[in-house]
Amino acid sequence: MNFRGVFIEILQVAALLGLGPLFIGWVRMLKCWSQGRSSAGLLQPYRDLAKLFSKDVVLAENASWIFRFTPYLVFVIAVLAGGIIPILSVDLPLAPTADVIVLVGLFAIARFFTALAGMDIGTAFGGMGSSREMTIASLAEPAMLMSIFTVSLANKSTSLAQIVQVICSGQSILRPSIAFAFLAFVFIALTETGRIPVDNPATHLELTMIHEAMILEYSGRHLALIEWAGMMKLFLFIMLGIASFAPWGIAETGNIAGVVQAFVYMILKLGIVGVGLILIETGLAKMRLFRLTEFLGAAFLLATLGMLSFYILE
Amino acid sequence: MNLQIAAQINSFLAAFVLLTAFAMLAQRRVYGLIHLFTWQGLFLSINTALVGYVASKHHLYISSLLTLSLKVILLPYILHVLIVRLKIRREVESVMNIPLTMLIGIALVIFSYHLTAPVRELSTLMTRSTLAVALATVLIGLLMMITRRHAVTQIIGFLAMENGLFLAATSATYGMPLVVELGVALDILIAAFIFGIFFFHIHTTFDSLDVEKMARLKEGD
Numbered sequence: 001m002n003f004r005g006v007f008i009e010i011l012q013v014a015a016l017l018g019l020g021p022l023f024i025g026w027v028r029m030l031k032c033w034s035q036g037r038s039s040a041g042l043l044q045p046y047r048d049l050a051k052l053f054s055k056d057v058v059l060a061e062n063a064s065w066i067f068r069f070t071p072y073l074v075f076v077i078a079v080l081a082g083g084i085i086p087i088l089s090v091d092l093p094l095a096p097t098a099d100v101i102v103l104v105g106l107f108a109i110a111r112f113f114t115a116l117a118g119m120d121i122g123t124a125f126g127g128m129g130s131s132r133e134m135t136i137a138s139l140a141e142p143a144m145l146m147s148i149f150t151v152s153l154a155n156k157s158t159s160l161a162q163i164v165q166v167i168c169s170g171q172s173i174l175r176p177s178i179a180f181a182f183l184a185f186v187f188i189a190l191t192e193t194g195r196i197p198v199d200n201p202a203t204h205l206e207l208t209m210i211h212e213a214m215i216l217e218y219s220g221r222h223l224a225l226i227e228w229a230g231m232m233k234l235f236l237f238i239m240l241g242i243a244s245f246a247p248w249g250i251a252e253t254g255n256i257a258g259v260v261q262a263f264v265y266m267i268l269k270l271g272i273v274g275v276g277l278i279l280i281e282t283g284l285a286k287m288r289l290f291r292l293t294e295f296l297g298a299a300f301l302l303a304t305l306g307m308l309s310f311y312i313l314e
Numbered sequence: 315m316n317l318q319i320a321a322q323i324n325s326f327l328a329a330f331v332l333l334t335a336f337a338m339l340a341q342r343r344v345y346g347l348i349h350l351f352t353w354q355g356l357f358l359s360i361n362t363a364l365v366g367y368v369a370s371k372h373h374l375y376i377s378s379l380l381t382l383s384l385k386v387i388l389l390p391y392i393l394h395v396l397i398v399r400l401k402i403r404r405e406v407e408s409v410m411n412i413p414l415t416m417l418i419g420i421a422l423v424i425f426s427y428h429l430t431a432p433v434r435e436l437s438t439l440m441t442r443s444t445l446a447v448a449l450a451t452v453l454i455g456l457l458m459m460i461t462r463r464h465a466v467t468q469i470i471g472f473l474a475m476e477n478g479l480f481l482a483a484t485s486a487t488y489g490m491p492l493v494v495e496l497g498v499a500l501d502i503l504i505a506a507f508i509f510g511i512f513f514f515h516i517h518t519t520f521d522s523l524d525v526e527k528m529a530r531l532k533e534g535d
Binding site for chain 1: 319322323325326328329330332333340412413416419420423424427443444446447
């Protein structure tokens with residue numbers, strides 16, 4: 001393990017921690033503009049987090065260790081995933097330890113504990129949120145894995161670093177399998193990060209909330225950690241998408257100039273993805289919960305079609 | 315144009331044709347179906363022109379133009395007029411639920427992949443790999459005709475089937491002779507007119523285009 005790799009690793013995690021909230025701020029700002037409101041500014045998520053960290057934690061009497069443990073676990077998993085996904089450079093010490101399937105597993109662990117914590121207190125909302133989250137997860141995860149398998153097949157590796165290198169060196173850009181896998185990935189990313197057609201991140205309405213229902217009982221620093229992890233999750237999914245579908249600009253060696261260039265590219269891509277996200281969110285209404293099976297079924301279908309067209313057409 | 319890039323664009327367009335076929339399976343509204351059918355025709359037309367350019371078969375330009383004028387402009391227009399005249403605005407109900415239909419669709423794709431495997435081995439054409447997609451589009455159109463109850467949707471399924479056949483002809487042999495293609499195009503056009511007339515008659519007789527209601531021969535029992 002070389003010193004430079006560790007340095008880039010630290011830089012990457014710092015970028016994740018710092019830019020996660022900033023990206024949410026950017027998305028909220030765009031959303032405000034698109035709806036003709038004035039926004040709270042780019043830095044509002046940081047202020048929210050700071051406020052939550054300064055508040056006391058209120059715990060229910062019958063909260064078990066799971067409830068107290070979950071926020072830390074969710075946060076650590078997000079940070080760990082940030083060390084694995086090539087955000088700035090593919091030359092990461094942690095990257096060989098885990099491929100993209102492990103990443104899906106990591107997110108699944110975080111979801112599992114969040115769902116447990118939602119049920120731990122015994123409130124009706126928590127249980128409802130957990131049940132919904134697991135229903136959606138059971139449909140989203142096969143589609144996610146299918147999409148990842150397609151990308152891995154097309155690039156002949158499940159390691160993200162390898163995928164980035166193959167795409168950056170490859171000649172063929174027009175691949176139907178990758179296009180299908182990308183569409184499926186967009187559906188899944190919207191689902192997993194709880195964005196608009198699936199879940200509305202801005203509301204605490206009883207009937208519709210999914211993720212918010214699970215974490216309703218959290219307060220203080222616990223809530224801050226979970227919220228921060230949620231912001232990082234959105235960031236991570238975008239980075240996962242960029243690494244597996246449009247990795248141009250990610251540094252292939254660990255020199256500083258390359259990393260700086262990768263950083264600039266990343267900011268540009270984030271800005272564009274934010275605009276795309278807002279276009280989706282303003283263009284679509286939140287779906288009924290029972291329509292989600294079709295939405296995720298379509299994602300699964302697209303991913304499967306991608307895999308089939310890899311065999312048929314390529 | 316580089317042959318490899320052309321092959322890639324060709325397979326990309328074929329993939330889009332397949333995607334629109336699946337989207338038609340999933341679509342509930344008649345208007346959405348017509349839009350998807352129009353897109354499918356457009357992809358088909360571009361694909362035909364591309365194959366014509368790469369293989370330098372100039373009659374394919376004519377069939378591409380025919381596809382464009384018939385399947386992208388005229389037929390969607392006729393269907394649109396039909397829907398407006400017959401006042402069909404409700405959602406299309408299907409016999410099976412949509413995810414199941416989709417799964418059958420995937421099975422059909424795999425089936426046609428295996429069925430066309432020998433042809434793919436023998437053929438030397440650039441478009442040989444899209445033959446499986448073409449066959450799958452035909453089968454999915456058939457599936458749509460089977461699973462939908464509404465007469466208009468069944469017709470759209472039929473037209474989608476014809477699209478698949480056209481793609482198959484282009485990918486297996488670089489298109490049929492021009493005379494045959496002209497004949498087929500004329501057939502499709504006439505068929506659309508006849509369907510339209512039939513729809514009006516069915517509609518005035520049964521007050522609905524739901525084929526379930528056409529199971530009886532006598533009225534009023």
